[in-house]
Amino acid sequence: MATMDELRASVRRSFPELDVIEDDDLRDKVVEAWAFALSQTEFTAIEQIRGSGNPTTPRLKQGTQTEHLRGVARIALAMADSLEQVVGPAGINHDLLVACALCHDVGKPFEFSPRNQARWQADPAAVGYPSIRHPPYGVYVALTVGLPEAVAHTAGAHSGEGERVERSLENTIVHLADHAFWTILGRAGALTEAD
C-alpha cells in the first residue's frame, strides 16, 4: 500500500500543469485532493484509471485519465487566454480555473475502482450502482481537503448534475473544455467503442 507521501509525489508527476497555479496553498490542496482520492481505492497513480468520461463509455485509445485531466486543463486555459486576448479581461481567475480543471474528475478513482465496480455490480440493491457517481464524490473529496467552494462546485456540477444549478464562470469553462475533449477526440477516431 502506498503512503500518502508516495501518492502526493505520484500526483505531482502526473500533472505538470500544477506549475501554472501560482498560489502555493491552492496547488498543495489540488495534490492533496488527488492523493486522498487515490488513497480510498486500489489505485496508486492517476495513470491507472481508464481514460473515459464514465466507467463504461468510450476510452482513449492512447492515454489514461491523466491525459484527460491535463487536456481539459490546457483546453480551459487556452479558451480563457484566447478570449481575453481578443475581448480583454473577462474576470477569469486563472489559478482557480486550473485547480477546477485538474480537480473536476477527482471523484473518479472511487467510481472507476474495479473493486468498487465489482462490489456494486454483485448487489446493486445494497448501496446502488454506482452508490455515488464521481461528481458528488468529488465534492466530498474537495471539501474534505479544504479546497475552495468554487472547486467543489466544479467537481459536483461540471457534468449532468450541473444542469440543476447555475454554473460558476470557471466551471462553465471547465464544462465546455471537458465536452470539447471527448467530442473532438471522438470525431478524430481517438476513442474506442463503448464497452
Ligand SMILES: [Fe+2]
Ligand atoms: Fe472530465
